[in-house]
Amino acid sequence: MSYNEDDQGWQTVGGGDGDGGNRRNRRNDNDEEGGNENVWNNNRRRNDDDEGHYRPPRRDDNEGETGNAWSGGRTDNYEEPAGRRPQSGSYGRQDYQADEEAWPSLGDDERPPRRQGRADEASSWRPQEPVQQLHSHTQEHQLTEELRHNFKLPASEQQYAESVSSDVNTDPSNDELEDVAAACAKLWELDINRLTPGTDYEIDCGEGKKMYQREDMEENALFRHLDPSVFRRPTYARFVALLDNYNASMSVSERKSREEEQEEEAFVEEISRTAPIQYLKKYLSSKGIVRGGDEQFKNMLRNLWFKMFDRSGTDDSSSAFEHVFVGEIKRGRDNSDEVSGLHNWIQFYLEEAKGTLDYQGFILPRRRGDELPDSQSQLLTVQFKWNGFLKPLSSTLVGVSPEFEMALYTLCFYGGQEDNHVQLGPYSVNIKVYPLGRNGIGSAFPIAEE
DSSP: OOOOOOOOSSEEOOOOOEEESSSOOOOOOOOOOOSSSOOTTSOOOBBBEEEEEEOOOOTOOOOOOOOOOGGGGGTTTTOOOOOOOSSSSSSSSSTTTTTTOSOOOOOOOOOOOOOOOOOOTTTTOOOOOHHHHHHEEEEEEEGGGHHHHHSSSSSSGGEOOOOOOTTTTOOOHHHHHHHHHHHHHHHHHHOEEEOOOOEEEEEOOOOEEEEEESOOOOOSSSSEEGGGGGGGSSSHHHHHHTTTTTOOOOSSSSOOHHHHHHHHHHHHHHHSSSSSHHHHHHHHHHHHSSSSSSHHHHHHHHHHHHBOOOOOSTTTOOHHHHHIOOOEEEEEETOOOEOOOOHHHHHHHHHHHTTSSEEEEEOOOOSSSOOOOOOOOOOOEEEEETEEEEEEEEEEESOHHHHHHHHHHHHHHHOOSEEEEEEEETTTEEEEEEETTEEEEEEEEEEEEE
16 A cells, blocks of 8 residues: 555545443553652643643634543444453553563653643753754654644544555465464564655664663664655554643543544544454454454454553553553652653654654663664664653564554454564564453563564
8 A cells, every 4th residue: 555645545434433332431450550740741732720630622623522422432332352361460560560671760850841831940851952854854744734624523524545455465364363473474464554764764773782771872863864754644644643642641530532532533444444454353353352343343443442541540541552652651669750651663753853752772682693773673672761751671663554553462462462472574573462451451562582
């Protein structure tokens, strides 16, 4: 599937928008340490009342709807997918340790500023100055006015790309149905929207370091260039529209506006037309995990990824999508704040371009002689600071499409285990998926295997 820069190839989807049901169910799985009283919102839409409580932002169209009309992705006839096996470990306070990093946090007293106009003058934290190569493209990566207008419409009235060609085989084989590793390898082949390193983007991995080293080993940004036309591809554009819908603090309840819900519905509708997601649907249907038609499948995706839950003792403070793709700030074991999640390369790039993320080098392999990452690598293990707080170890797949990552983690969640040892092209990877209860994703990310 190819996309040109004038956004042609979009079409209008028919049918209803799947609304219905009551406000999303709240969870209280008590799965992670307590949050932070400070509100980290450097790049989040915020609107606090006089007592400092979060209130959803008002939109220009002044719809005024602040409730969740689609019940976290459910409809009245929604059924939980069958076949999800209980996992070893409970993804609870004792088992889950902040993704892959059970390491000491930075432990400093720096605090990111509040929204512009409410900065804490006593704070010494300042955004990193972006490198010139990156900064010059920042404005080019904003959504066009045409796309913004389209995205404000109800999901059922928006324009979408055509479905993947029938010439692309999205039927899982018997071997793939029996072996999750084979299914993941097939997803990699089907990611025809994946970017090409050196052509669509350029990275500079810079200096390596040991995981325990805390000094900044790299003065330059990881991303040196990204073709601005990338964010005019339909699934990329809709993915970017979701990233500012969240408050990073785990101690703040999220209240979605109707427009934000429409963005979620439209994103799921868009990716459902791609080869990886169509393969995922057929895979889960063949195994009896998802029953029903297209609408039931899309409801399942919205429910799995966008339903809000309690992660730090605060109702509706997190979701699988926010944690994995956007990132969060939580209170660590030593009572200091630290980064949790943020495994998506697009979010990494955009935050780095704004100066809120500071790349500090890649993590050296444990064994000497192992291959080091370079500008062509699409699986990286790195260290960075986000909003002034360190993440000592984080892994990401670079250049893959949003639909590929959603399909990969969903397939491993329903069809695999917590550890899924797979081969993605040239990369040996463990896809780590922590469950949240029986039917939720707490975290998901790749780990490079040596």
